[in-house]
Amino acid sequence: MLISCFLFCWGNGSLRENSKLRDHELNPTVDMEKWMKMLVRDSEKQIPQVPHWRFCYTILCQESIIGAFIIHQLDLDLRNAVCVFHFMLRALDTVEDDTSIAKEVKVPILMAFHRYIYDREWQFACGTENHRVLMDKFHHGSTAFLELKSSYQEVIEDVTMRMGAGMAKFICKEVETIDDYDEYCHYVAGLVGLGLSRLFHASGVEDLPPSTFFHSTSVFLQKADVIEDYLEDINEIPKSRMFWPRQIWSKYVDRLEDLQYEKNMVKALHCLNDMVTNALLHAEDCLKDIGAVRDPAIFQLFAMLLLITMGTLASCYNNIQVFRGVKTLRRDLAAKFVDRINTISDFYQAFYDYACMLKSKIDDNDPNATKTKERVEAILKTLQGRQNVITEGELASLS
Template identity: 25%
Template structure:
């Protein structure tokens, strides 16, 4: 299985190429650390990203109503449970999705084909957490985010599950993962996942409100405050205080011998801290101007964090935390 998955079979190589194309087109930044993962992690994590992005694309559709979104997510899940894909789902989503956002459905068959090259354990894990994410998305498509607790619940489903998946994959495929280190990683995995997700939600306020007609900012914040910048900073401070400490802890618990996985985690953590600094007091969040870190900055960021030893990266995190607190 590993020989073919590593690309010696031309058919499987074509599936990998299609998955890599999908990943790069959907997230050029996230593809930087993911494609540098070693052979133990690269294909499982790439497949998981593309599976998650498939249901995320349905959730984010600006054409479908809530009922049809839920129906289509359920169709996706029913087929995933059988390790298959749905031509009908692919056809419908290609009809309603802008071309530059439709790569997961153009390559939907290839995503499932590559998923089916995973080991039994990898598939079980992938399926479990993708279905958990999908269930939560369906719940929150019918709900309003009224309170910070609602936001925490939503972020658990769409990002905390990713943190847990990565942790279980590390236990399965990684080196030097003891029961103690796995327990500590599992305790902080949700915070690691939700930290960046909440920053994305803060950043995408206008896009979510205008294009998707949804808001993920808790409605309770608007009841006693009209100044959007103050609400923005309040959300950033809450993410800083409630999610960042666990995310930093998660990184410290990673066992040695898994360098490419560790750099992947570092990149996500470091890009989150850079976004936090960029978003603070930033009125551009409320304009049509997309607040983004430049591509060259993101590429250089990976090189910078990969060049640091563990003690130096811990200093990087602690310096940011103490300066921003």
């Protein structure tokens, strides 16, 4: 689920100042893990000492070792709202993800889920491991939800209603066209971004247009996830999950699962590059969105999200390892940027570097090479233009 991916990103610059390890030189793959665990332990002291809130924050920590600490950079009311938002969407996603549930059972639950969030008695056993525990103890999420102020409840109810309906629609149909693909990504990801922006707006920390803000950012990330999760989704038990649109993959193979076979390596790379090129369509809107953010914590949250996404796409492009199940490590990417992205200028430069990395990998023999180059060049041009209009005051406000 996309909201879990949001929480792999870092909060504001005070993270480093709060850490007892701040004076140490950190190895991003070893010491960073210890650092994050220390931050979570410190943040746990701020969790309300009642069972339902402790359970909701425990679920959050299970999704991301640094998720709870990021949320604790926010004011108490907004912090709790985002935690409950995560809980409810994680539960909704657990129902959608469980391919063992019959369609005739799953669809009504997805459609009615926005009503269950008010019901302390509702329970539905599904999912595995931690996600099953979440569903078994769903009443804790409902109890926490009912303690939020009404403006936050309205956002969470509306997003779960729209997302549940969208998920139900795509339980009953395949992702055939690129329009289908965009619509599916809107339901499972775009709505997360819109919901977060509405929560930020309701709290008063941002004066952003909540009807559109962060939608492109969310879809951009979702498409990177769909690309990276190819093998995992194809091998899902008891039934494959197929999110790559037929309109794209049918140009290269007869069946989507054929892309994983060695004999189809060249076709697989061409299809992969086509998918990456499609995702790049959203990058320019993302750059416009983040340029309007004023709160430092929210800026760094979305800056890391966008850099991880662009880094993932640059890594996946023309990379056969995508079909072997090898994934980019989000934590390593976040660790790489934690001490480097303090201003919007830092962000633009890092995004520019990833775009250049992708451009350098474009194979002129690829059938989509011209289109890919055009999209990367458009991104580079946008970045150059935005760098030229940054003022010293804007940089200082985000430092």
